[in-house]
Amino acid sequence: MTEQTQQTEQAQQTRQLPPDVIAQLKALDPAVSPELAQATWALLTPFHEKAGYTAPKIDRDLRYGDDPRHRLDVHTAGNGQAGAPVFVFVHGGGFVRGDKHVPGTPQYDLVGAWAVRHGWVGVTMTYRLAPEHTWPSGAQDVAAAVRWLRAHIAGYGGDPDKIVVAGNSAGAMHVASFAAGQGAAGPADPVGPGGIAGAALLSGIYEIGAPRPGEPEHAYYGPNPGPEVSPLPGLLRTTVPLLFSVAERDPGLFQEAAARLVGKWLDRHGTVPDLVWVEGHNHMSTIGSLTVDEAALGVPLARFVERVTGWPR
Amino acid sequence: MTEQTQQTEQAQQTRQLPPDVIAQLKALDPAVSPELAQATWALLTPFHEKAGYTAPKIDRDLRYGDDPRHRLDVHTAGNGQAGAPVFVFVHGGGFVRGDKHVPGTPQYDLVGAWAVRHGWVGVTMTYRLAPEHTWPSGAQDVAAAVRWLRAHIAGYGGDPDKIVVAGNSAGAMHVASFAAGQGAAGPADPVGPGGIAGAALLSGIYEIGAPRPGEPEHAYYGPNPGPEVSPLPGLLRTTVPLLFSVAERDPGLFQEAAARLVGKWLDRHGTVPDLVWVEGHNHMSTIGSLTVDEAALGVPLARFVERVTGWPR
Numbered sequence: 001m002t003e004q005t006q007q008t009e010q011a012q013q014t015r016q017l018p019p020d021v022i023a024q025l026k027a028l029d030p031a032v033s034p035e036l037a038q039a040t041w042a043l044l045t046p047f048h049e050k051a052g053y054t055a056p057k058i059d060r061d062l063r064y065g066d067d068p069r070h071r072l073d074v075h076t077a078g079n080g081q082a083g084a085p086v087f088v089f090v091h092g093g094g095f096v097r098g099d100k101h102v103p104g105t106p107q108y109d110l111v112g113a114w115a116v117r118h119g120w121v122g123v124t125m126t127y128r129l130a131p132e133h134t135w136p137s138g139a140q141d142v143a144a145a146v147r148w149l150r151a152h153i154a155g156y157g158g159d160p161d162k163i164v165v166a167g168n169s170a171g172a173m174h175v176a177s178f179a180a181g182q183g184a185a186g187p188a189d190p191v192g193p194g195g196i197a198g199a200a201l202l203s204g205i206y207e208i209g210a211p212r213p214g215e216p217e218h219a220y221y222g223p224n225p226g227p228e229v230s231p232l233p234g235l236l237r238t239t240v241p242l243l244f245s246v247a248e249r250d251p252g253l254f255q256e257a258a259a260r261l262v263g264k265w266l267d268r269h270g271t272v273p274d275l276v277w278v279e280g281h282n283h284m285s286t287i288g289s290l291t292v293d294e295a296a297l298g299v300p301l302a303r304f305v306e307r308v309t310g311w312p313r
Numbered sequence: 314m315t316e317q318t319q320q321t322e323q324a325q326q327t328r329q330l331p332p333d334v335i336a337q338l339k340a341l342d343p344a345v346s347p348e349l350a351q352a353t354w355a356l357l358t359p360f361h362e363k364a365g366y367t368a369p370k371i372d373r374d375l376r377y378g379d380d381p382r383h384r385l386d387v388h389t390a391g392n393g394q395a396g397a398p399v400f401v402f403v404h405g406g407g408f409v410r411g412d413k414h415v416p417g418t419p420q421y422d423l424v425g426a427w428a429v430r431h432g433w434v435g436v437t438m439t440y441r442l443a444p445e446h447t448w449p450s451g452a453q454d455v456a457a458a459v460r461w462l463r464a465h466i467a468g469y470g471g472d473p474d475k476i477v478v479a480g481n482s483a484g485a486m487h488v489a490s491f492a493a494g495q496g497a498a499g500p501a502d503p504v505g506p507g508g509i510a511g512a513a514l515l516s517g518i519y520e521i522g523a524p525r526p527g528e529p530e531h532a533y534y535g536p537n538p539g540p541e542v543s544p545l546p547g548l549l550r551t552t553v554p555l556l557f558s559v560a561e562r563d564p565g566l567f568q569e570a571a572a573r574l575v576g577k578w579l580d581r582h583g584t585v586p587d588l589v590w591v592e593g594h595n596h597m598s599t600i601g602s603l604t605v606d607e608a609a610l611g612v613p614l615a616r617f618v619e620r621v622t623g624w625p626r
Contacts (some may be wrong), residue, residue: 019623054323246585259579266572274590278618295616303608305590310332 017293022280030249032094032216032283033167036086039282041105045176047292048106055116058109059156060101065141066149067128074156075112075122079105085159085197085309086149088123088140089287092169092203094216096131098142100124105117106288111166112144114290118302119312121158122261123149127174135229136300138174138220161311164242166197166301167246170216172204179242180234184270185275196310198241200301203250203283206232206255232261234266244275245297249282276300314623327618330360330606335593338512343528344406345482345596353597354418360605368429371422372469373414377461378454380441386413387469388425388435395575397469398427398622399462401436402600403455403514405482407529413437419601424479427603431615432625434471436462439443440487443532448542451487451533453495455480457551459491469544475622477511479614481600483519483529486544489620492555493547510620511554514615516563519545545574549581557619558610559587562595589613 021043033297061071072088091098100108101124115122120209128139129258145147150160167175177183180200184192191233193199207230211217221229235242246258259273266275278286278297289296306312334356340353370391375382385401387391404411413421414437421437432591455478463473480488490496492512493503495521497505520543524530534542548555559571578586581601591599591610602609619625 019620022620139464174473209395248584252583255579255584258585259575261583262572262575266568270565271561271568272571272588272590274561275585275588276593277585277587277589279587280614299608299612302439307332307335307592312392 002159006114017289018279021047023221025282025285026249026280028249028282030251030282032251033262036282037284040282040288043181044285044288044292045106048110048288051291053106053110053113053291055109055113055122059114062148062152064125064300065144069126069128070141070144071100072123072148073109073112074153075109075116075124076156077116077119081093081119081157082154083159083162083227085164085305085311086123086156086160087111087118087154087305088125088145088149088163088165088169089122090127090165090171090175092167092171093129095138095220096129096216098170100126100268108287110290111287114298116304120305121153121156123153135221136177136221138170138180139177141176141249142178142181143183143192148201150195159309160268161197162311163196164200164305164308165196166200166202167204168202168218169204169283172175173203173206176201176204176231177233178200179240180231181236181238182229182231182234192241193238196240198243198304199243200243200304202245202297203247203254203285204244206235207257208259225295232264234300241304241308242274244273244288245278245301246275247278247281247283248278251283254283274304319506322504330593330602334360338595338598339562339593341562341595343564343595345564349595354420355606357598357601358419361423361601366419366423366426368422368426368435371425375461375465377438378457382439382441383454383457384413385436385438385461386422386425387466387537388429388437389469390429391589394432394470395467396472396475397470398433398475398477398618398624399436399466400424400433400618401438401458401462401476403438403480403484405438405484405490406442408451408483409442409529409596410535411439411483413439421517421600423603424600427611430604431618433618434466434551436466436471441471441479442497447532447539448534449490449543451483451597452490455487455491456505462585463508470624474510475624476509477513477618478509479513479515479516481515482517482596483533485514486519487546488490488512489514489517489544490573491517492551492553493544494551495542495544498588504600506551506553509553511556511617513556513617514560515558515599515610516567517557518558518566519548519574520570521544545577549577554621555587555615556614557586558599558614559588560591560594560599561595564596567596585617
């Protein structure tokens with residue numbers, strides 16, 4: 001019974017959000033809106049406050065480029081470790097808003113704390129925004145951040161050859177562009193996609209149509225972008241290991257993007273891609289499930305990071 | 314650091330297969346064959362022996378029908394609990410072989426032990442085989458077992474309204490047929506699909522073509538089955554909650570089946586189905602990952618069972 005009790009407790013620990021909270025999340029209108037964000041974080045924040053969302057040490061606003069938005073935070077255990085995987089998070093915000101750090105909230109220090117809990121280094125980064133900066137500025141900023149991390153992260157205990165970059169929503173699309181080679185300075189750029197160990201694309205869209213004014217893609221890709229902006233062909237070609245996720249309560253566009261990805265991936269590779277269906281969560285709560293609802297995304301995402309970085313050895 | 318250490322250990326506990334074992338699994342020829350089964354279980358069995366694969370109490374060979382193959386084993390903690398979810402496993406074997414219990418091995422007592430570790434009742438069942446018994450005998454046998462469980466499982470601590478039926482390979486196809494309504498005695502049959510709380514379909518095929526002699530489907534469905542044998546339309550219609558899985562190393566037919574499922578599900582529901590991509594595993598090792606590699610399948614599968622049964626309250 002001791003082993004059984006222990007394992008039952010372990011099972012509980014990996015899915016900590018009470019069913020009524022999941023039910024409240026699922027009852028929200030899934031359309032991406034400020035109201036959804038507010039309601040989602042109102043539900044999740046108490047659990048992050050209880051779990052703790054700040055790593056023991058956070059070095060904030062390190063500059064990885066010249067723009068005021070070229071800043072990243074490094075989250076560590078502060079214990080002098082070395083050679084750890086580096087988990088980088090690129091926030092969403094419809095290409096026109098968002099930040100790595102909203103003071104007084106778990107957004108997105110929680111991601112850094114989650115990485116540190118797994119024994120890794122966490123990085124949260126901010127990037128240039130539309131409409132001032134358009135495609136492929138996001139991919140270029142991810143590339144610049146990776147370039148900076150490859151040069152400097154060993155000083156924080158990270159292994160520059162174990163960088164995994166994750167993004168959600170618009171952030172997923174910037175990471176996808178980077179993984180597809182759209183942010184590289186050139187074919188020989190060592191911080192092109194070959195500079196990372198893996199990429200995790202959470203609730204992204206990988207084929208860009210003709211956005212209308214008011215659609216989030218309009219400001220970043222313009223009204224009538226060519227096929228070269230769509231990362232999907234590059235994602236099908238890249239050798240960078242990829243994890244995708246779609247939330248149970250993601251809106252239709254993201255569901256369609258995930259399903260199309262599966263079909264195209266089968267056509268190309270003869271297999272289904274590593275796609276995580278994030279049970280009970282919505283477009284905003286997927287990233288917020290880390291730590292407080294590990295079974296939703298954290299467990300497969302951590303497994304992916306450990307697989308592609310060979311950690312722990 | 315205490316919390317961090319604890320959580321790192323927790324992370325380790327949920328993915329216990331060493332990377333070299335996963336690498337050896339991934340190096341196996343994925344074609345479904347006796348060699349794959351032998352090599353897979355040779356790799357997994359030591360871990361199950363270490364973890365323990367027998368529940369505290371196993372009531373074997375309870376008869377749920379007249380045929381010698383109408384037998385099931387009930388796995389419990391033997392602690393007098395009541396009202397627990399009931400997790401039923403239907404084995405594979407190409408429609409012509411297989412058993413719920415191979416003495417001296419973890420097949421498939423491990424599934425019962427896994428259910429009991431989660432606080433549920435586990436059931437492993439055997440069913441009639443082709444070529445003597447053809448479609449829809451498998452679905453009828455699942456229905457008969459569910460009928461028996463609804464009548465008797467309370468006596469073992471299970472809740473007859475919390476039955477989740479899982480199958481893999483041919484077993485998945487029998488469970489799919491049942492969930493699609495192919496095994497019901499009639500429209501008013503209370504142990505039709507409405508008699509279960511959910512179904513988990515692991516590495517199945519849901520559209521049946523024209524099997525050739527030698528293909529596993531030939532003996533069960535015949536050489537030229539009609540569209541009525543394919544469970545996919547019924548799966549798209551059913552209100553029974555469904556979880557699907559496909560293994561990273563499943564052969565092409567199963568990859569195609571999963572991808573087609575995703576496309577058809579989107580067409581019907583506008584969403585992606587709950588599909589688990591079982592990282593690192595093959596057609597045989599998916600079910601063997603339970604307990605010893607929980608992050609692969611066990612975590613999302615347990616979350617599914619808890620969601621559809623409302624457990625724990």
